[in-house]
Amino acid sequence: MPRPALSSTPCPAGCPLRIERVDQRALSRLAAPALAALIALTAGCTGDTVQGRPGASGVRDPYFPKAGNGGYQVDHYDLDLAYDPADKQLHGTAVITARAKQGLSSFNLDFAGLRVEDVTVQGAAARFNRSGTELTVRPPEDLEKGEVFRTEIDYTGTPKPVTDPDGSEEGWITTADGSVAVGEPVGSMGWFPGNHHPSDKATYDIRLTVPNDYEAVSNGELRSRTAVGDGQTEFAWHNAEPMASYLATAAIGKFKVSTGRTPSGIGVYNAVSPDEAPSSAAALARIPEVVEWGSGKFGPYPFGTVGTIVVPDGTLTYALETQTKPVYSGAPDEVLIVHELAHQWFGDSVSPKSWKDMWLNEGFATYAEWMWAEEHGGLSAEKRFDAFLAGDTKVDPDAGSDWGAFPPADPPGPEDISEAPVYARGAMVLHRIRQEVGDEKFAALLRGWAVEHRHGNASTADFTAYAEKKTGHDLTEVWDVWLYGEDRPEA
Ligand code: TRP
Ligand code: ZN
Secondary structure (H helix, E strand, O other): OOOOOOOOOOOOOOOOOOOOOOOHHHHHHOOHHHHHHHHHHOHHHOOOOOOOEEOOOOOOOOOOOOOOOOOEEEEEEEEEEEEEOOOOEEEEEEEEEEEEOOOEEEEEEEOOOOEEEEEEEOOEEOEEEEEOOEEEEEOOOOEOOOOEEEEEEEEEEOOOOEEOOOOOEEEEEEEOOEEEEEOOOOHHHHOOOEOOOOOOOEEEEEEEEEEOOOEEEEOOEEEEEEEEEOOEEEEEEEEEEEEOHHHOOEEEEOOEEEEEEOOOOOEEEEEEOHHHHHHHHHHHOOHHHHHHHHHHHHOOOOOOEEEEEEEOOOOOOOOEOOOOOOEEEOOOOHHHHHHHHHHHHEOOOEEEOOHHHHHHHHHHHHHHHHHHHHHOOOOOHHHHHHHHHHOOOOOOHHHHOOOOOOOOOOOOOHHHOOOHHHHHHHHHHHHHHHHHHOHHHHHHHHHHHHHHOOOEEEOHHHHHHHHHHHHOOOOHHHHHHHHOOOOOOOO
């Protein structure tokens, strides 16, 4: 139903007229001149600042058009989740503090499955309805542009995984002894309502209440662990740095927890499925060293804590760079730890503006693997680059992948964003830059990029412009052939 021309929104201070409620029928009975006069009088307050309109149902991501929502930006998520692995029931309260970017008569959140029991906006009951993965909230009063508003959503049910276009599963996944939540690219809508697009980063408090014999682990710093009665323990996790929602996690299980510190004092928190503990130990022991190494290469580690979540082998078909604590399905090796920790700079701190920019995550994390190997007695990046060019699987088994199938900056569709061209050819783009500008300028470029966009978002165009400015080189050939070229480049 279209909204009446003049809504119930109060005019801002300074507006000559405060319109509390104009009845549509009364309005239609006004004589034309009177109506014209009324419109003229209220002209200053009929724009964004007063009259709300619905927020968009997506942010026009080229691959996931329904991901994210328009009209507001989230500052903070406060999630209170209670889960019992025995009955697989999740009870959640999400309190979302956001800022309206336009006058809003309604706004959307992305949310999949589960049952919404109650929604309030600024403490007042709000109407809501659901269609697919869009939860539309209609506050009783329109929100003004610039207004900071608090939305509380109570929900419950048995969370179901979200299946990605490439067939992999995300969202709330049950494990042999509990559950783990992973969200790349759009799985987080399976466990909390939100503005689920990486362009809207926010801070988080995530509290998990679980039966006493379970551990509950999330991103960031453990603020408290409290017996709350009734056989339950609440774990309160805090994230002071902004996070893209696909990087949020919550893991519940019978983890073995160990803690430590990096040489520069960053707290390490490793939660490992007991069966995986012996086989994980050697790789996990290198985390402090990897963080120091990354800090030397890419600038100070972007977060206050670091760590690991190892869920039972076979839970997932991939690892994920969940912020501060990557999730591994089964014991990780050293190379995988380097990859996921490199993402803390590239992906987590510097997040993509859209899912098309995925190679800024994966190409960089893959190249970090190459650099780590080169500096730790392994293959040089140059030799690995040559092996990929030649498809020489004796040097690197991954060189046999179809890395040339499409340009890294332009995957054909959403099912392709985690394919070899995004990873390996993305890394080769970086190596081509290094060949053009030399080691010193290349090192300054990587570090400068991570520092320039720390805790922000960046696109491929931002990168190409920055690379040329920072190095002073014309890199057109690298972009045309390696980054955007349809054909597989040849030696
Ligand atoms: N980002 C993960 C990694 O590098 C891989 C991954 C998991 C992924 N899920 C994805 C990549 C969805 C793209 C889309 O370890
Ligand atoms: Zn990766």
